[in-house]
Amino acid sequence: MTCTPFKITAPDGTEVRGFYCGPGGRAKRCKCGVRMQFQCDWIIRKDADGKVTKRCDKALCVNCTTKPATNKDLCPDHVREWDLMKAKRLAVGETLK
Ligand SMILES: [Zn+2]
Numbered sequence: 001m002t003c004t005p006f007k008i009t010a011p012d013g014t015e016v017r018g019f020y021c022g023p024g025g026r027a028k029r030c031k032c033g034v035r036m037q038f039q040c041d042w043i044i045r046k047d048a049d050g051k052v053t054k055r056c057d058k059a060l061c062v063n064c065t066t067k068p069a070t071n072k073d074l075c076p077d078h079v080r081e082w083d084l085m086k087a088k089r090l091a092v093g094e095t096l097k
């Protein structure tokens with residue numbers, strides 16, 4: 001998930017700057033202290049219909065994100081899980097997408 005910077009001007013002329021990271025997103029900092037530009041897209045939970053109900057959403061900067069695919073970002077913890085998952089899938093002969 002990519003966070004885009006925004007700037008809005010309030011009716012009283014005050015400029016408000018921030019990052020927009022999807023619904024309810026708020027500008028946060030990556031754990032290394034750099035302002036976040038990405039969020040971890042790792043899916044933590046899905047409901048019975050396969051709809052994603054919870055994502056990791058960890059704040060990531062450009063130095064700490066890993067992009068396994070276009071528009072996907074993973075935090076260091078989930079990169080490890082992703083690697084394990086890939087290894088397991090390869091072990092059973094599944095084709096990676
Ligand atoms: Zn960082």
Ligand SMILES: [Zn+2]
Nearest residue numbers: 040056075078
């Ligand atoms: Zn994560």
